[in-house]
Amino acid sequence: MSYALRIAAMAAVLAVVACTPKPPPGVDAELLAQEIGNAVGSDSTCVLFAKAGGNGEVVHRYGTHLTCGRTLPSCEGGSVTAADMLKRAAKGEVLSLSCDTVVEDARTVGWVTGPVAQTGPAKDLVYVAVMEGDRALPGREIRTRLEAAFRVAKL
Template identity: 50%
Template sequence: MPRRLALIAVAAVGLSACSAKLPADVDEAALTQAIGRSVGSPSTCVIVADAEGRTVWRGGGYITCSRNLPSCDGAQTNAETVLKAGLGKPARFTSCPTTGANTVGWAVGPVPSGEGKPPRNLTYVAVMEGERALPGLEIKERLERAFRKAGF
């Protein structure tokens, strides 16, 4: 039994070594605070992924990020799907009504690199839904400022 536990521990360490991570010079706590202050709400999801689509950072719970919402082009989608479709592409943003007085705002695009910083090849998606949801363009602008504050 101890040998089995040792093998499981080695496998877990090996898998975590391969998992995608934020760049070393980006402060995760500062990122969490900056995004929370700029677009934070219980109805907001922000995901940052590497060029292969592996999540390196997530703001918002699993349920918030996996909800199906209007894509604003007649379909329903979720944050993961929008993120994968936006990998390596120019920024896009959109907004539309959902139900009642609610709206949804989407923003997806490359995480900007600050002056003097190397390109990171990271992509983000953000979605916000509710009565006070920000429009997609406003989400994009606020997130890009938050990324710079965190050290990107």
């Protein structure tokens, strides 16, 4: 990777990290953003974190407000936002969903909800991840990649 490309990639990671709530104590926000970006990052990716058993209030975010605020098909009928799905995650729902968003353009959406970790600084956190677009991954693939990213980021 060229030096200029590395600088641009780091600037993108810092831009995502700069405007988000802080992760739990002991978690490196830059490393977490980098690992999520490496695993499932794109302009259409949003990952929100909340306290398990809570009301779904966002405690940390990967992705822009615009990306995370979009209303998308739930893949269960109807439309939802990432915040809606985060409330379900906070109540203990574990989902891996995928469906078409716009058939004629071959766009899809993938949703994942679940606990972040069994132990460590994020053991009381849950997450929702969503990708939408012509390159969106299926929910199961998003989960697999994020679980690996969370381990590397020491969640």
